[in-house]
Amino acid sequence: MVGRYSVELALILLCGMGLHAAEVARIGGPEVFVQFDQLTYAGDILWVTIVALIQLSVLHYYLRRFPLRIIMWPGYITMGLCTALWTASSFATAFFCTPPKRIWFADVEGHCGNRKMLHLGSSVAEVILHSFILLLPLPVIRDMILSRARKVVLGCIYALGITIIVISAVRIEVEFDLDPEDPTYGSARKSLLSSIVPLLGIIAACLPILPPAIQIIFGTSVLSSTTDGISTSPVSSGYWKTTVLSRAQMDDPEIPLVTVTMPPMAKKLSELAHGQIKITSDWEIHSARNSARLERDSMRRG
Incomplete structure:
Protein backbone atom coordinates (compact mmCIF):
# COMPACT_ATOMS: atom_id res chain seq x y z
CA MET A 1 0.00 0.00 0.00
CA VAL A 2 2.86 2.35 0.78
CA GLY A 3 4.39 1.52 -2.60
CA ARG A 4 1.09 2.24 -4.34
CA TYR A 5 0.77 5.66 -2.70
CA SER A 6 4.42 6.42 -3.52
CA VAL A 7 3.67 5.73 -7.18
CA GLU A 8 0.63 8.02 -7.03
CA LEU A 9 2.69 10.86 -5.53
CA ALA A 10 5.40 10.37 -8.17
CA LEU A 11 2.78 10.55 -10.93
CA ILE A 12 1.54 13.85 -9.55
CA LEU A 13 4.87 15.48 -8.71
CA LEU A 14 7.03 14.17 -11.57
CA CYS A 15 4.57 13.51 -14.39
CA GLY A 16 1.91 16.18 -13.91
CA MET A 17 -1.03 13.83 -13.38
CA GLY A 18 -4.18 15.95 -13.27
CA LEU A 19 -2.93 18.35 -15.94
CA HIS A 20 -3.80 18.15 -19.63
CA ALA A 21 -1.32 16.31 -21.83
CA ALA A 22 -0.58 19.39 -23.92
CA GLU A 23 0.48 21.35 -20.85
CA VAL A 24 2.58 18.45 -19.55
CA ALA A 25 4.36 18.12 -22.91
CA ARG A 26 5.02 21.87 -23.02
CA ILE A 27 6.55 21.90 -19.54
CA GLY A 28 8.34 18.55 -19.30
CA GLY A 29 8.74 17.37 -22.85
CA PRO A 30 7.88 13.99 -24.43
CA GLU A 31 10.06 12.02 -22.01
CA VAL A 32 7.57 12.76 -19.21
CA PHE A 33 5.03 10.47 -20.89
CA VAL A 34 7.57 7.64 -20.90
CA GLN A 35 7.99 8.02 -17.14
CA PHE A 36 4.22 8.32 -16.75
CA ASP A 37 3.64 4.98 -18.52
CA GLN A 38 6.36 3.27 -16.47
CA LEU A 39 4.88 4.43 -13.16
CA THR A 40 1.35 3.52 -14.28
CA TYR A 41 2.62 0.05 -15.18
CA ALA A 42 4.08 -0.42 -11.67
CA GLY A 43 0.94 1.01 -10.05
CA ASP A 44 -1.34 -1.43 -11.88
CA ILE A 45 0.66 -4.43 -10.66
CA LEU A 46 0.63 -3.08 -7.09
CA TRP A 47 -3.14 -2.52 -7.34
CA VAL A 48 -4.04 -6.14 -8.13
CA THR A 49 -1.64 -7.30 -5.39
CA ILE A 50 -3.14 -5.03 -2.72
CA VAL A 51 -6.72 -6.00 -3.57
CA ALA A 52 -5.89 -9.72 -3.51
CA LEU A 53 -4.08 -9.51 -0.15
CA ILE A 54 -6.99 -7.65 1.46
CA GLN A 55 -9.46 -10.23 0.15
CA LEU A 56 -7.32 -13.12 1.41
CA SER A 57 -6.91 -11.51 4.84
CA VAL A 58 -10.69 -11.12 5.24
CA LEU A 59 -11.27 -14.73 4.18
CA HIS A 60 -8.57 -15.92 6.57
CA TYR A 61 -10.39 -14.15 9.39
CA TYR A 62 -13.63 -15.88 8.42
CA LEU A 63 -11.95 -19.29 8.56
CA ARG A 64 -10.47 -18.62 12.00
CA ARG A 65 -13.57 -16.99 13.46
CA PHE A 66 -16.24 -19.31 12.03
CA PRO A 67 -14.77 -22.83 11.72
CA LEU A 68 -17.99 -24.29 10.32
CA ARG A 69 -18.49 -26.34 7.20
CA ILE A 70 -20.91 -23.75 5.82
CA ILE A 71 -18.08 -21.19 5.98
CA MET A 72 -14.97 -23.34 5.54
CA TRP A 73 -15.62 -24.86 2.12
CA PRO A 74 -16.92 -21.67 0.43
CA GLY A 75 -14.08 -19.78 2.13
CA TYR A 76 -11.39 -22.06 0.72
CA ILE A 77 -12.97 -21.98 -2.73
CA TRP A 104 6.25 3.04 -22.77
CA PHE A 105 8.33 2.89 -25.98
CA ALA A 106 5.89 2.81 -28.89
CA ASP A 107 8.66 2.42 -31.50
CA VAL A 108 9.81 -0.95 -30.09
CA GLU A 109 8.80 -3.92 -32.24
CA GLY A 110 6.14 -6.16 -30.72
CA HIS A 111 2.42 -6.18 -30.03
CA CYS A 112 0.02 -5.22 -27.22
CA GLY A 113 -3.40 -6.41 -26.14
CA ASN A 114 -6.58 -4.48 -25.50
CA ARG A 115 -5.98 -2.47 -22.34
CA LYS A 116 -9.64 -1.64 -21.72
CA MET A 117 -10.73 -5.27 -22.01
CA LEU A 118 -7.95 -6.33 -19.63
CA HIS A 119 -8.99 -3.80 -16.99
CA LEU A 120 -12.69 -4.55 -17.54
CA GLY A 121 -12.27 -8.29 -16.98
CA SER A 122 -10.07 -7.82 -13.92
CA SER A 123 -12.27 -5.14 -12.34
CA VAL A 124 -15.56 -7.01 -12.90
CA ALA A 125 -14.06 -10.16 -11.36
CA GLU A 126 -12.89 -8.13 -8.35
CA VAL A 127 -16.37 -6.66 -7.83
CA ILE A 128 -17.96 -10.14 -7.98
CA LEU A 129 -15.48 -11.49 -5.43
CA HIS A 130 -16.03 -8.43 -3.19
CA SER A 131 -19.76 -9.15 -3.19
CA PHE A 132 -19.32 -12.85 -2.46
CA ILE A 133 -16.89 -12.15 0.41
CA LEU A 134 -19.35 -9.66 1.91
CA LEU A 135 -22.21 -12.18 1.80
CA LEU A 136 -20.23 -15.25 2.88
CA PRO A 137 -20.67 -15.01 6.70
CA LEU A 138 -24.35 -13.99 6.60
CA PRO A 139 -25.72 -17.55 7.25
CA VAL A 140 -23.88 -17.56 10.60
CA ILE A 141 -24.23 -13.88 11.53
CA ARG A 142 -28.01 -13.86 11.14
CA ASP A 143 -28.30 -16.54 13.87
CA MET A 144 -26.00 -14.77 16.33
CA ILE A 145 -27.42 -12.90 19.32
CA LEU A 146 -25.38 -9.68 19.48
CA SER A 147 -25.35 -6.69 21.77
CA ARG A 148 -26.43 -3.34 20.38
CA ALA A 149 -22.82 -2.09 20.22
CA ARG A 150 -21.73 -5.07 18.15
CA LYS A 151 -24.70 -4.64 15.86
CA VAL A 152 -23.57 -1.06 15.20
CA VAL A 153 -20.02 -2.22 14.45
CA LEU A 154 -21.33 -4.96 12.17
CA GLY A 155 -23.49 -2.44 10.35
CA CYS A 156 -20.46 -0.18 9.83
CA ILE A 157 -18.45 -3.07 8.41
CA TYR A 158 -21.17 -3.95 5.92
CA ALA A 159 -21.66 -0.28 5.02
CA LEU A 160 -17.94 -0.05 4.22
CA GLY A 161 -18.16 -3.25 2.20
CA ILE A 162 -21.05 -1.92 0.13
CA THR A 163 -19.19 1.37 -0.36
CA ILE A 164 -16.14 -0.51 -1.65
CA ILE A 165 -18.27 -2.41 -4.16
CA VAL A 166 -19.95 0.81 -5.39
CA ILE A 167 -16.62 2.64 -5.77
CA SER A 168 -15.11 -0.34 -7.60
CA ALA A 169 -18.06 -0.30 -10.01
CA VAL A 170 -17.67 3.44 -10.59
CA ARG A 171 -13.96 2.87 -11.21
CA ILE A 172 -14.86 0.55 -14.11
CA GLU A 173 -16.93 3.32 -15.72
CA VAL A 174 -14.13 5.85 -15.23
CA GLU A 175 -11.72 3.42 -16.91
CA PHE A 176 -13.87 3.40 -20.05
CA ASP A 177 -14.11 7.19 -20.12
CA LEU A 178 -10.32 7.67 -20.23
CA ASP A 179 -9.10 9.61 -23.25
CA PRO A 180 -5.97 7.92 -24.67
CA GLU A 181 -4.93 11.27 -26.15
CA ASP A 182 -4.99 12.96 -22.72
CA PRO A 183 -3.88 10.26 -20.24
CA THR A 184 -2.45 12.53 -17.55
CA TYR A 185 -5.72 14.42 -17.11
CA GLY A 186 -8.13 11.47 -17.29
CA SER A 187 -6.08 9.30 -14.93
CA ALA A 188 -6.62 11.65 -11.99
CA ARG A 189 -10.16 10.43 -11.20
CA LYS A 190 -9.18 6.80 -11.63
CA SER A 191 -6.17 7.32 -9.37
CA LEU A 192 -8.36 8.87 -6.67
CA LEU A 193 -10.76 5.92 -6.68
CA SER A 194 -7.88 3.46 -6.78
CA SER A 195 -6.46 5.04 -3.62
CA ILE A 196 -9.76 4.99 -1.71
CA VAL A 197 -10.75 1.35 -2.31
CA PRO A 198 -7.74 -0.38 -0.66
CA LEU A 199 -7.81 2.07 2.26
CA LEU A 200 -11.47 1.34 3.01
CA GLY A 201 -10.79 -2.36 2.53
CA ILE A 202 -8.04 -2.35 5.16
CA ILE A 203 -10.30 -0.49 7.61
CA ALA A 204 -13.17 -2.92 7.03
CA ALA A 205 -10.83 -5.89 7.47
CA CYS A 206 -9.47 -4.53 10.77
CA LEU A 207 -12.75 -3.53 12.44
CA PRO A 208 -13.79 -7.06 13.55
CA ILE A 209 -10.57 -7.56 15.54
CA LEU A 210 -10.46 -4.13 17.22
CA PRO A 211 -12.64 -4.74 20.36
CA PRO A 212 -9.69 -5.93 22.53
CA ALA A 213 -7.65 -2.88 21.50
CA ILE A 214 -10.59 -0.54 22.15
CA GLN A 215 -11.09 -2.12 25.56
CA ILE A 216 -7.44 -1.54 26.50
CA ILE A 217 -7.18 1.99 25.09
CA PHE A 218 -10.51 3.41 26.23
CA GLY A 219 -11.14 1.17 29.23
CA THR A 220 -14.56 0.01 28.04
CA SER A 221 -15.90 -3.46 27.31
CA VAL A 222 -19.00 -2.29 25.46
CA LEU A 223 -17.95 -4.19 22.32
CA SER A 224 -17.49 -7.44 24.25
CA SER A 225 -20.77 -7.40 26.12
CA THR A 226 -21.87 -10.57 27.87
CA THR A 227 -25.27 -10.27 26.18
CA ASP A 228 -23.73 -11.62 23.01
CA GLY A 229 -24.55 -15.22 22.27
CA ILE A 230 -25.58 -17.82 19.74
CA SER A 231 -29.13 -18.83 18.94
CA THR A 232 -30.30 -22.41 19.10
CA SER A 233 -30.60 -22.97 15.34
CA PRO A 234 -28.89 -26.02 13.76
CA VAL A 235 -26.14 -23.87 12.29
CA SER A 236 -25.44 -22.11 15.55
CA SER A 237 -25.49 -25.30 17.59
CA GLY A 238 -22.48 -26.48 15.60
CA TYR A 239 -20.77 -23.20 16.35
CA TRP A 240 -21.58 -23.67 20.07
CA LYS A 241 -19.64 -26.91 20.11
CA THR A 242 -16.72 -25.33 18.28
CA THR A 243 -16.65 -22.40 20.68
CA VAL A 244 -16.59 -24.69 23.71
CA LEU A 245 -13.97 -27.19 22.58
CA SER A 246 -11.69 -25.15 20.31
CA ARG A 247 -8.73 -23.50 22.01
CA ALA A 248 -8.53 -20.89 19.22
CA GLN A 249 -12.06 -19.75 20.05
CA MET A 250 -11.61 -19.62 23.85
CA ASP A 251 -9.93 -16.20 23.61
CA ASP A 252 -13.18 -14.42 22.73
CA PRO A 253 -16.13 -16.81 23.11
CA GLU A 254 -19.64 -15.80 22.26
CA ILE A 255 -20.92 -17.74 25.34
CA PRO A 256 -19.08 -16.50 28.48
CA LEU A 257 -17.71 -19.79 29.82
CA VAL A 258 -15.30 -19.76 32.75
CA THR A 259 -14.18 -23.27 33.62
CA VAL A 260 -13.59 -26.62 31.97
CA THR A 261 -12.75 -29.24 34.60
CA MET A 262 -11.12 -32.58 33.88
CA PRO A 263 -9.95 -35.54 35.94
CA PRO A 264 -6.35 -35.32 37.25
CA MET A 265 -5.03 -37.75 34.63
CA ALA A 266 -6.61 -35.75 31.79
CA LYS A 267 -5.19 -32.55 33.25
CA LYS A 268 -1.71 -34.08 33.35
CA LEU A 269 -1.99 -35.15 29.71
CA SER A 270 -3.14 -31.65 28.81
CA GLU A 271 -0.05 -30.12 30.41
CA LEU A 272 2.19 -32.53 28.54
CA ALA A 273 0.45 -31.52 25.28
CA HIS A 274 1.68 -27.91 25.57
CA GLY A 275 -1.53 -26.45 26.94
CA GLN A 276 -3.94 -28.00 24.45
CA ILE A 277 -7.12 -29.35 26.03
CA LYS A 278 -7.39 -33.12 25.59
CA ILE A 279 -10.46 -34.63 27.26
CA THR A 280 -9.95 -38.32 27.95
CA SER A 281 -12.90 -39.17 30.21
CA ASP A 282 -15.46 -37.15 32.17
CA TRP A 283 -15.81 -33.42 31.74
CA GLU A 284 -17.96 -30.64 33.15
CA ILE A 285 -18.78 -27.15 31.88
CA HIS A 286 -20.01 -24.45 34.28
CA SER A 287 -21.69 -21.31 32.91
CA ALA A 288 -20.56 -17.84 33.96
CA ARG A 289 -23.84 -17.30 35.81
CA ASN A 290 -23.85 -20.74 37.49
CA SER A 291 -27.20 -21.37 35.82
CA ALA A 292 -26.50 -24.86 34.55
CA ARG A 293 -23.98 -27.66 34.53
CA LEU A 294 -23.53 -30.00 31.61
CA GLU A 295 -22.04 -33.44 32.19
CA ARG A 296 -21.02 -35.97 29.58
CA ASP A 297 -19.29 -39.34 29.95
CA SER A 298 -16.44 -40.41 27.71
CA MET A 299 -16.74 -37.51 25.28
CA ARG A 300 -13.42 -38.27 23.71
CA ARG A 301 -10.98 -41.13 24.15
CA GLY A 302 -7.40 -40.24 23.41
Missing part, protein backbone atom coordinates in the same frame (compact mmCIF):
# COMPACT_ATOMS: atom_id res chain seq x y z
CA THR A 78 -13.11 -18.17 -2.65
CA MET A 79 -9.48 -18.01 -1.53
CA GLY A 80 -8.57 -20.14 -4.53
CA LEU A 81 -10.50 -17.84 -6.87
CA CYS A 82 -8.85 -14.75 -5.37
CA THR A 83 -5.40 -16.31 -5.77
CA ALA A 84 -6.17 -17.34 -9.35
CA LEU A 85 -7.41 -13.83 -10.22
CA TRP A 86 -4.34 -12.31 -8.57
CA THR A 87 -2.00 -14.54 -10.57
CA ALA A 88 -3.83 -14.04 -13.86
CA SER A 89 -4.16 -10.27 -13.45
CA SER A 90 -0.51 -9.88 -12.45
CA PHE A 91 0.77 -11.82 -15.47
CA ALA A 92 -1.69 -10.15 -17.84
CA THR A 93 -0.65 -6.70 -16.61
CA ALA A 94 3.08 -7.47 -16.56
CA PHE A 95 3.05 -8.98 -20.07
CA PHE A 96 0.32 -6.83 -21.57
CA CYS A 97 2.81 -5.97 -24.31
CA THR A 98 5.48 -8.22 -25.75
CA PRO A 99 8.13 -7.14 -24.93
CA PRO A 100 6.82 -5.22 -21.85
CA LYS A 101 8.89 -2.10 -22.59
CA ARG A 102 6.73 -1.51 -25.65
CA ILE A 103 4.15 -0.12 -23.20
Whole structure:
Protein backbone atom coordinates (compact mmCIF):
# COMPACT_ATOMS: atom_id res chain seq x y z
CA MET A 1 0.00 0.00 0.00
CA VAL A 2 2.86 2.35 0.78
CA GLY A 3 4.39 1.52 -2.60
CA ARG A 4 1.09 2.24 -4.34
CA TYR A 5 0.77 5.66 -2.70
CA SER A 6 4.42 6.42 -3.52
CA VAL A 7 3.67 5.73 -7.18
CA GLU A 8 0.63 8.02 -7.03
CA LEU A 9 2.69 10.86 -5.53
CA ALA A 10 5.40 10.37 -8.17
CA LEU A 11 2.78 10.55 -10.93
CA ILE A 12 1.54 13.85 -9.55
CA LEU A 13 4.87 15.48 -8.71
CA LEU A 14 7.03 14.17 -11.57
CA CYS A 15 4.57 13.51 -14.39
CA GLY A 16 1.91 16.18 -13.91
CA MET A 17 -1.03 13.83 -13.38
CA GLY A 18 -4.18 15.95 -13.27
CA LEU A 19 -2.93 18.35 -15.94
CA HIS A 20 -3.80 18.15 -19.63
CA ALA A 21 -1.32 16.31 -21.83
CA ALA A 22 -0.58 19.39 -23.92
CA GLU A 23 0.48 21.35 -20.85
CA VAL A 24 2.58 18.45 -19.55
CA ALA A 25 4.36 18.12 -22.91
CA ARG A 26 5.02 21.87 -23.02
CA ILE A 27 6.55 21.90 -19.54
CA GLY A 28 8.34 18.55 -19.30
CA GLY A 29 8.74 17.37 -22.85
CA PRO A 30 7.88 13.99 -24.43
CA GLU A 31 10.06 12.02 -22.01
CA VAL A 32 7.57 12.76 -19.21
CA PHE A 33 5.03 10.47 -20.89
CA VAL A 34 7.57 7.64 -20.90
CA GLN A 35 7.99 8.02 -17.14
CA PHE A 36 4.22 8.32 -16.75
CA ASP A 37 3.64 4.98 -18.52
CA GLN A 38 6.36 3.27 -16.47
CA LEU A 39 4.88 4.43 -13.16
CA THR A 40 1.35 3.52 -14.28
CA TYR A 41 2.62 0.05 -15.18
CA ALA A 42 4.08 -0.42 -11.67
CA GLY A 43 0.94 1.01 -10.05
CA ASP A 44 -1.34 -1.43 -11.88
CA ILE A 45 0.66 -4.43 -10.66
CA LEU A 46 0.63 -3.08 -7.09
CA TRP A 47 -3.14 -2.52 -7.34
CA VAL A 48 -4.04 -6.14 -8.13
CA THR A 49 -1.64 -7.30 -5.39
CA ILE A 50 -3.14 -5.03 -2.72
CA VAL A 51 -6.72 -6.00 -3.57
CA ALA A 52 -5.89 -9.72 -3.51
CA LEU A 53 -4.08 -9.51 -0.15
CA ILE A 54 -6.99 -7.65 1.46
CA GLN A 55 -9.46 -10.23 0.15
CA LEU A 56 -7.32 -13.12 1.41
CA SER A 57 -6.91 -11.51 4.84
CA VAL A 58 -10.69 -11.12 5.24
CA LEU A 59 -11.27 -14.73 4.18
CA HIS A 60 -8.57 -15.92 6.57
CA TYR A 61 -10.39 -14.15 9.39
CA TYR A 62 -13.63 -15.88 8.42
CA LEU A 63 -11.95 -19.29 8.56
CA ARG A 64 -10.47 -18.62 12.00
CA ARG A 65 -13.57 -16.99 13.46
CA PHE A 66 -16.24 -19.31 12.03
CA PRO A 67 -14.77 -22.83 11.72
CA LEU A 68 -17.99 -24.29 10.32
CA ARG A 69 -18.49 -26.34 7.20
CA ILE A 70 -20.91 -23.75 5.82
CA ILE A 71 -18.08 -21.19 5.98
CA MET A 72 -14.97 -23.34 5.54
CA TRP A 73 -15.62 -24.86 2.12
CA PRO A 74 -16.92 -21.67 0.43
CA GLY A 75 -14.08 -19.78 2.13
CA TYR A 76 -11.39 -22.06 0.72
CA ILE A 77 -12.97 -21.98 -2.73
CA THR A 78 -13.11 -18.17 -2.65
CA MET A 79 -9.48 -18.01 -1.53
CA GLY A 80 -8.57 -20.14 -4.53
CA LEU A 81 -10.50 -17.84 -6.87
CA CYS A 82 -8.85 -14.75 -5.37
CA THR A 83 -5.40 -16.31 -5.77
CA ALA A 84 -6.17 -17.34 -9.35
CA LEU A 85 -7.41 -13.83 -10.22
CA TRP A 86 -4.34 -12.31 -8.57
CA THR A 87 -2.00 -14.54 -10.57
CA ALA A 88 -3.83 -14.04 -13.86
CA SER A 89 -4.16 -10.27 -13.45
CA SER A 90 -0.51 -9.88 -12.45
CA PHE A 91 0.77 -11.82 -15.47
CA ALA A 92 -1.69 -10.15 -17.84
CA THR A 93 -0.65 -6.70 -16.61
CA ALA A 94 3.08 -7.47 -16.56
CA PHE A 95 3.05 -8.98 -20.07
CA PHE A 96 0.32 -6.83 -21.57
CA CYS A 97 2.81 -5.97 -24.31
CA THR A 98 5.48 -8.22 -25.75
CA PRO A 99 8.13 -7.14 -24.93
CA PRO A 100 6.82 -5.22 -21.85
CA LYS A 101 8.89 -2.10 -22.59
CA ARG A 102 6.73 -1.51 -25.65
CA ILE A 103 4.15 -0.12 -23.20
CA TRP A 104 6.25 3.04 -22.77
CA PHE A 105 8.33 2.89 -25.98
CA ALA A 106 5.89 2.81 -28.89
CA ASP A 107 8.66 2.42 -31.50
CA VAL A 108 9.81 -0.95 -30.09
CA GLU A 109 8.80 -3.92 -32.24
CA GLY A 110 6.14 -6.16 -30.72
CA HIS A 111 2.42 -6.18 -30.03
CA CYS A 112 0.02 -5.22 -27.22
CA GLY A 113 -3.40 -6.41 -26.14
CA ASN A 114 -6.58 -4.48 -25.50
CA ARG A 115 -5.98 -2.47 -22.34
CA LYS A 116 -9.64 -1.64 -21.72
CA MET A 117 -10.73 -5.27 -22.01
CA LEU A 118 -7.95 -6.33 -19.63
CA HIS A 119 -8.99 -3.80 -16.99
CA LEU A 120 -12.69 -4.55 -17.54
CA GLY A 121 -12.27 -8.29 -16.98
CA SER A 122 -10.07 -7.82 -13.92
CA SER A 123 -12.27 -5.14 -12.34
CA VAL A 124 -15.56 -7.01 -12.90
CA ALA A 125 -14.06 -10.16 -11.36
CA GLU A 126 -12.89 -8.13 -8.35
CA VAL A 127 -16.37 -6.66 -7.83
CA ILE A 128 -17.96 -10.14 -7.98
CA LEU A 129 -15.48 -11.49 -5.43
CA HIS A 130 -16.03 -8.43 -3.19
CA SER A 131 -19.76 -9.15 -3.19
CA PHE A 132 -19.32 -12.85 -2.46
CA ILE A 133 -16.89 -12.15 0.41
CA LEU A 134 -19.35 -9.66 1.91
CA LEU A 135 -22.21 -12.18 1.80
CA LEU A 136 -20.23 -15.25 2.88
CA PRO A 137 -20.67 -15.01 6.70
CA LEU A 138 -24.35 -13.99 6.60
CA PRO A 139 -25.72 -17.55 7.25
CA VAL A 140 -23.88 -17.56 10.60
CA ILE A 141 -24.23 -13.88 11.53
CA ARG A 142 -28.01 -13.86 11.14
CA ASP A 143 -28.30 -16.54 13.87
CA MET A 144 -26.00 -14.77 16.33
CA ILE A 145 -27.42 -12.90 19.32
CA LEU A 146 -25.38 -9.68 19.48
CA SER A 147 -25.35 -6.69 21.77
CA ARG A 148 -26.43 -3.34 20.38
CA ALA A 149 -22.82 -2.09 20.22
CA ARG A 150 -21.73 -5.07 18.15
CA LYS A 151 -24.70 -4.64 15.86
CA VAL A 152 -23.57 -1.06 15.20
CA VAL A 153 -20.02 -2.22 14.45
CA LEU A 154 -21.33 -4.96 12.17
CA GLY A 155 -23.49 -2.44 10.35
CA CYS A 156 -20.46 -0.18 9.83
CA ILE A 157 -18.45 -3.07 8.41
CA TYR A 158 -21.17 -3.95 5.92
CA ALA A 159 -21.66 -0.28 5.02
CA LEU A 160 -17.94 -0.05 4.22
CA GLY A 161 -18.16 -3.25 2.20
CA ILE A 162 -21.05 -1.92 0.13
CA THR A 163 -19.19 1.37 -0.36
CA ILE A 164 -16.14 -0.51 -1.65
CA ILE A 165 -18.27 -2.41 -4.16
CA VAL A 166 -19.95 0.81 -5.39
CA ILE A 167 -16.62 2.64 -5.77
CA SER A 168 -15.11 -0.34 -7.60
CA ALA A 169 -18.06 -0.30 -10.01
CA VAL A 170 -17.67 3.44 -10.59
CA ARG A 171 -13.96 2.87 -11.21
CA ILE A 172 -14.86 0.55 -14.11
CA GLU A 173 -16.93 3.32 -15.72
CA VAL A 174 -14.13 5.85 -15.23
CA GLU A 175 -11.72 3.42 -16.91
CA PHE A 176 -13.87 3.40 -20.05
CA ASP A 177 -14.11 7.19 -20.12
CA LEU A 178 -10.32 7.67 -20.23
CA ASP A 179 -9.10 9.61 -23.25
CA PRO A 180 -5.97 7.92 -24.67
CA GLU A 181 -4.93 11.27 -26.15
CA ASP A 182 -4.99 12.96 -22.72
CA PRO A 183 -3.88 10.26 -20.24
CA THR A 184 -2.45 12.53 -17.55
CA TYR A 185 -5.72 14.42 -17.11
CA GLY A 186 -8.13 11.47 -17.29
CA SER A 187 -6.08 9.30 -14.93
CA ALA A 188 -6.62 11.65 -11.99
CA ARG A 189 -10.16 10.43 -11.20
CA LYS A 190 -9.18 6.80 -11.63
CA SER A 191 -6.17 7.32 -9.37
CA LEU A 192 -8.36 8.87 -6.67
CA LEU A 193 -10.76 5.92 -6.68
CA SER A 194 -7.88 3.46 -6.78
CA SER A 195 -6.46 5.04 -3.62
CA ILE A 196 -9.76 4.99 -1.71
CA VAL A 197 -10.75 1.35 -2.31
CA PRO A 198 -7.74 -0.38 -0.66
CA LEU A 199 -7.81 2.07 2.26
CA LEU A 200 -11.47 1.34 3.01
CA GLY A 201 -10.79 -2.36 2.53
CA ILE A 202 -8.04 -2.35 5.16
CA ILE A 203 -10.30 -0.49 7.61
CA ALA A 204 -13.17 -2.92 7.03
CA ALA A 205 -10.83 -5.89 7.47
CA CYS A 206 -9.47 -4.53 10.77
CA LEU A 207 -12.75 -3.53 12.44
CA PRO A 208 -13.79 -7.06 13.55
CA ILE A 209 -10.57 -7.56 15.54
CA LEU A 210 -10.46 -4.13 17.22
CA PRO A 211 -12.64 -4.74 20.36
CA PRO A 212 -9.69 -5.93 22.53
CA ALA A 213 -7.65 -2.88 21.50
CA ILE A 214 -10.59 -0.54 22.15
CA GLN A 215 -11.09 -2.12 25.56
CA ILE A 216 -7.44 -1.54 26.50
CA ILE A 217 -7.18 1.99 25.09
CA PHE A 218 -10.51 3.41 26.23
CA GLY A 219 -11.14 1.17 29.23
CA THR A 220 -14.56 0.01 28.04
CA SER A 221 -15.90 -3.46 27.31
CA VAL A 222 -19.00 -2.29 25.46
CA LEU A 223 -17.95 -4.19 22.32
CA SER A 224 -17.49 -7.44 24.25
CA SER A 225 -20.77 -7.40 26.12
CA THR A 226 -21.87 -10.57 27.87
CA THR A 227 -25.27 -10.27 26.18
CA ASP A 228 -23.73 -11.62 23.01
CA GLY A 229 -24.55 -15.22 22.27
CA ILE A 230 -25.58 -17.82 19.74
CA SER A 231 -29.13 -18.83 18.94
CA THR A 232 -30.30 -22.41 19.10
CA SER A 233 -30.60 -22.97 15.34
CA PRO A 234 -28.89 -26.02 13.76
CA VAL A 235 -26.14 -23.87 12.29
CA SER A 236 -25.44 -22.11 15.55
CA SER A 237 -25.49 -25.30 17.59
CA GLY A 238 -22.48 -26.48 15.60
CA TYR A 239 -20.77 -23.20 16.35
CA TRP A 240 -21.58 -23.67 20.07
CA LYS A 241 -19.64 -26.91 20.11
CA THR A 242 -16.72 -25.33 18.28
CA THR A 243 -16.65 -22.40 20.68
CA VAL A 244 -16.59 -24.69 23.71
CA LEU A 245 -13.97 -27.19 22.58
CA SER A 246 -11.69 -25.15 20.31
CA ARG A 247 -8.73 -23.50 22.01
CA ALA A 248 -8.53 -20.89 19.22
CA GLN A 249 -12.06 -19.75 20.05
CA MET A 250 -11.61 -19.62 23.85
CA ASP A 251 -9.93 -16.20 23.61
CA ASP A 252 -13.18 -14.42 22.73
CA PRO A 253 -16.13 -16.81 23.11
CA GLU A 254 -19.64 -15.80 22.26
CA ILE A 255 -20.92 -17.74 25.34
CA PRO A 256 -19.08 -16.50 28.48
CA LEU A 257 -17.71 -19.79 29.82
CA VAL A 258 -15.30 -19.76 32.75
CA THR A 259 -14.18 -23.27 33.62
CA VAL A 260 -13.59 -26.62 31.97
CA THR A 261 -12.75 -29.24 34.60
CA MET A 262 -11.12 -32.58 33.88
CA PRO A 263 -9.95 -35.54 35.94
CA PRO A 264 -6.35 -35.32 37.25
CA MET A 265 -5.03 -37.75 34.63
CA ALA A 266 -6.61 -35.75 31.79
CA LYS A 267 -5.19 -32.55 33.25
CA LYS A 268 -1.71 -34.08 33.35
CA LEU A 269 -1.99 -35.15 29.71
CA SER A 270 -3.14 -31.65 28.81
CA GLU A 271 -0.05 -30.12 30.41
CA LEU A 272 2.19 -32.53 28.54
CA ALA A 273 0.45 -31.52 25.28
CA HIS A 274 1.68 -27.91 25.57
CA GLY A 275 -1.53 -26.45 26.94
CA GLN A 276 -3.94 -28.00 24.45
CA ILE A 277 -7.12 -29.35 26.03
CA LYS A 278 -7.39 -33.12 25.59
CA ILE A 279 -10.46 -34.63 27.26
CA THR A 280 -9.95 -38.32 27.95
CA SER A 281 -12.90 -39.17 30.21
CA ASP A 282 -15.46 -37.15 32.17
CA TRP A 283 -15.81 -33.42 31.74
CA GLU A 284 -17.96 -30.64 33.15
CA ILE A 285 -18.78 -27.15 31.88
CA HIS A 286 -20.01 -24.45 34.28
CA SER A 287 -21.69 -21.31 32.91
CA ALA A 288 -20.56 -17.84 33.96
CA ARG A 289 -23.84 -17.30 35.81
CA ASN A 290 -23.85 -20.74 37.49
CA SER A 291 -27.20 -21.37 35.82
CA ALA A 292 -26.50 -24.86 34.55
CA ARG A 293 -23.98 -27.66 34.53
CA LEU A 294 -23.53 -30.00 31.61
CA GLU A 295 -22.04 -33.44 32.19
CA ARG A 296 -21.02 -35.97 29.58
CA ASP A 297 -19.29 -39.34 29.95
CA SER A 298 -16.44 -40.41 27.71
CA MET A 299 -16.74 -37.51 25.28
CA ARG A 300 -13.42 -38.27 23.71
CA ARG A 301 -10.98 -41.13 24.15
CA GLY A 302 -7.40 -40.24 23.41
